Amino acid sequence: xxxxxxxxxxxxxxxxALRTLTAQRQHISYAEYRKVxxxxxxxxxxxxxxxxxxxxxxxLALNFRNDPRLCDSTVLNxxxxxxxxxxxxxxxxxxxxxxxxxxxAYAMKEEADPAMRDYMARIMERFEICYAIEGKDEWLxxxxxxxxxxxxxxxxxxxxxxxxxxxxxxYTVLPEDLVPKxxxxxxxxxxxxxxxxxxxxxxT
Numbered sequence: 001x002x003x004x005x006x007x008x009x010x011x012x013x014x015x016x017a018l019r020t021l022t023a024q025r026q027h028i029s030y031a032e033y034r035k036v037x038x039x040x041x042x043x044x045x046x047x048x049x050x051x052x053x054x055x056x057x058x059x060l061a062l063n064f065r066n067d068p069r070l071c072d073s074t075v076l077n078x079x080x081x082x083x084x085x086x087x088x089x090x091x092x093x094x095x096x097x098x099x100x101x102x103x104x105a106y107a108m109k110e111e112a113d114p115a116m117r118d119y120m121a122r123i124m125e126r127f128e129i130c131y132a133i134e135g136k137d138e139w140l141x142x143x144x145x146x147x148x149x150x151x152x153x154x155x156x157x158x159x160x161x162x163x164x165x166x167x168x169x170x171y172t173v174l175p176e177d178l179v180p181k182x183x184x185x186x187x188x189x190x191x192x193x194x195x196x197x198x199x200x201x202x203x204t
Contacts, residue, residue, distance in 0.1 A: 010041035097145035142180035
C-alpha cells in the first residue's frame, strides 16, 4: 500500500534526508530518527512513528516498532543486516553451530558499536535463525550445525509400530529453512544440546 501512497512534502523531505544519511551511516538510534523528522517538519511523535512504519514497509529504513528488543535502532542500509546475518551464520559453522556473545566482536569487526552487535543477534532470534541457549551467554544456529544425527536418534528408527507414532509430511518442494526454523521454535523441548543437528532434533 505504501508503494502507491502519496507523500506529503515533509514526509518526502525526511525520506530524502535519511537516504542522504545512508551514505555516511549504516544505522541510527530512534532518538536520532526523531531529530531528523523534527528538522524537516514532522514534529508529532505519532506521525513520526507512522512514517517509521511506512519507511520500514518500503525497506528504506528498517525499524521494528513492535519489538521492544529492536525498536530503539533504525537500520538505514538493509544490506547491513543481510551481510552480517550471513557472516554470523558462517562464523557459527566454524564453531560447531554455536555463536558466543564474545564472538560478536570478532565476527563483526567493522561494527564498532557493541549495542548493534547485540542487535544483530536479536535480529537473528526474531527471524528464527538462532535461539539463545538457556544459562549460557551464547546462541545456537541450527543451520550451521553438523548434518550427522547423534546415536540417540537412531534408536527411534527401528522401534516397532505399536511403540511409536509416526507422522510424515510430504512437500512438493521442501522449504530450505523449514527444519532449522522448527528447531528454533521448539528448542525449549530439547533435553540436551547434543540432541539437535542440522536436519533434525530430539524433543522431550
